[in-house]
Every structure is written in structure tokens, then in C-alpha cells.
Amino acid sequence: MPRKRRGNGRPKPTGSGETESEFGVPIPGSILPEEAWARTALKKLPQNGAIDIDALFGRHAPLVVDIGCGNGRFSIGSAWSRKDHDHLAADVLPVVIRYATRRGNQRGLNNLRFCVVDGERLVTQLLPASRAREVHCYHPQPFPRPGEGSVRLINPFFLAEIIRVLEIGGLFVVQTDNSGYWKQIISMVSHFFTFHENNDYWPDAPQGRSRREIYALMKGMKVYRGFGSPIEGINYEEALKLSDQLAGRNH
Template identity: 30%
Template structure:
């Protein structure tokens, strides 16, 4: 008898604030979504990355790509690996697609929606080379901390999707969230910290507009880089 699929408690980890598309956003979606978009539903099962990208290469998952500034720059600098970006806001996705087109990227695809069902049902175990979670929604009120994406259950799921030696790289400018990230990741035996505590910001992670805003507000930036044992 096959094992039953694990039951997950689905709590939204993002605070969806619907903005208004500008004409350029609508134009980008109409023109570029067929090239860069991934239309996937949970009942469709695991994504075939070789088919999606048209080649067999290591795959990176970025959860919450925002306006795509980091995703586009890192995808451009690392064309031997493929990048699946996840974002809920159409304006950010449109910006990322524009950036990708301007750079001539062929190693980028974008999923619009909640990352959790994708983690649970869309990605085969051991198929990811790296997972990036940069500046996720901090949910600052203590009663909302359960909505943060970096929770024990979620990082255990992520570990199962990484190959041995694969990387989970998180970054935040919220000190108490950084402490939670460090505590949760250190407690999970599937991971090994690459640093003593927080890691130096690696040169390959660009400083984005969002990060510069945090620095301007005198918030410290925390990077956490863990590998799958």
C-alpha cells in the first residue's frame, strides 16, 4: 500500500496587497508570459524541469522575486543554471520579464502564485540545486509570526527538495526574523551552516532597491547560507 501524502497546514505566508497594473505591466504580460511563464496547478504533479527549460541543468528556486532585480542579475551572471522564480504580484512579475528580455535570458521561468503548494506537490525530491528566500514578508506582529515562510515545517520540506550539498540562502533586514531563521535552520539536522551564525553577504547576491531602503532606515542586513547534508 503506498504511503499517504503528508498533510500540510496551509497558512498564507504573504500579505497580498493588490496594486493596479500600469499599461506597461499589461503589455509585458501579454507579450512575455508565453515565453517566461509557468502555468501549473497542484493536481498536475511534479514539474519536468528538463521540459520546462529545454535542457538538463541545475535548477534554482527563488521564492518571492519581487521586482526581479536580483533574479534577473543573478540569472544573467549564472547562465549554466536554470532559475524558477515565484512571485504573487503581477507588477513585479512584469518587471522581471522586462528585465529578462532586456538581458536576453533563456534560463528563467516564473510561477505566479503561492510557493507552498509548489513546494509540496510541484517539485521532485532532490531536484533543486539551490533555494533562495530573499527579504520575505516579515509579518512583524508576533501573532502573525506563524505566517513567516521560514518555519520548521517549511524548511524541512525545502531540505527534501534540495540535492545533497544544495544551498538554502535566506536574507532579511528584520533582526528578530533573522534570529528565528537562524534558530530554525540550526535546529534542522538536514542542514549545515556555512558560517558561524550569519554569513557575510556574498558578492553574487546584488544589493537591490529594497535592500538599499533597509540600509537607509539603519536596518542591518542578515544573510544565512546553509547546505543540505
């Protein structure tokens, strides 16, 4: 079968059974026959209220949320290997969601949806309470310039909202290659989560779960990884009060 060519001269896989890679690392899954493709784009978001997750996927299953998903590598891999979990992935950039949607469609991932929305709105307005089994956030924008720390996505109020959307015993995963951001994250997450730093590669993706992680490892950069569940007994109201206290310390 002939292969179309991208603008950069590299062939674009179009045939059933073909695979793709970036930086030499295969993208999980393979392209299925067109009749088996899925529709992974979530184009209309609620103006008011939360997304009806069960209606979106047509079932009730554990939900994995990917905030700032980029080109969707992590969610595609997770949805491919965990068909019994549903996945909702979001990024503020339409161009990367177009790449992600195409790949999700071609792999027939009916347990995956991509949407264009910023992480703050997704977590604070669009996710229902106690519905997510896992929330992942890989390489959020660090905004390392002095005086801009308050606009970073990971802040006490955001962590309180993560507490709200996670089910009991749910998991929060975060990583960055920015040491300053990581120090700030560590200083906050321990107030909300029983948190563990992961000093090794992810066992399911030793070459990197995300495009950014693959790139960072290729460049010899240190990647900071961690995960944790809400501190036992903490609820959303307590987390909000705690976020107010922590925010006050920073002013």
C-alpha cells in the same frame, strides 16, 4: 532612438544595449535587440504534480530557485552571469512579476522563468524532489505583529520541504532586515542545515542582491544574511519528524 517615459516621469529604456538601474544601482545585464529576446513567463502551472523542470528549459542543468523574487533582480543577475544554470523565480504579486518578466525577456535569458505563485505552494507542491541546486529566499514577509508568527513562511515544515527539494549538497540562502524574524529563523535552521551567518555583503552584489536589500542598506538598516546545506545524512522523512517536534515546542 526615442525613449518612452514611465508614468513617474523617468525614461524607460527601450533600445538595444541600454541598461537600467534602481536606487542608482544598475540592474544586471543590458537590453538586447528584440530578435534576441526570450520568453521568461511561466503562465500555466500544473494543477496536480510537480513542474517538469527539464521539459520547461529543454535541458538538464543545475536549478536555482528564487522564492518571493519581487522584481527579479537577484534571478536576473544570477541567470545573466550563470548561463549554465537554470532559474525558476516566483512571487505572489503579479505586478512585480510583470516587471521581472519584461527585464528577463529583454536580456534574452532563456535560462530563467518567472511565475506567479506563493512560496509555500511552490516548495510543497510544484518543485520535484532533489532537483534544486540552490533555494534562495530574500526578505520574506516578516509579519512581526504578536500572535502571527505561525503564518510566517519560514517555519519548521517549510524547512523540511526545502530539504526535500534540494539535491544532495544543495544550498539554502535566506536573508531579512527584521531582527525578530532572524532570531526565529536562526533558532530553526540549525536543526536542518549546517548554517553560516554572513555578516558581510554578498561578494557578487555588494550593493544588494535584491531591491529590498538595496533599500535597507540605503536607509542604514541592518541586513541579516545566512546560507547552509542540509545536515549530512538528514532525509525528508527525518526532517518531517523533526518539524513536528519543533512545531510542538511552539504550542
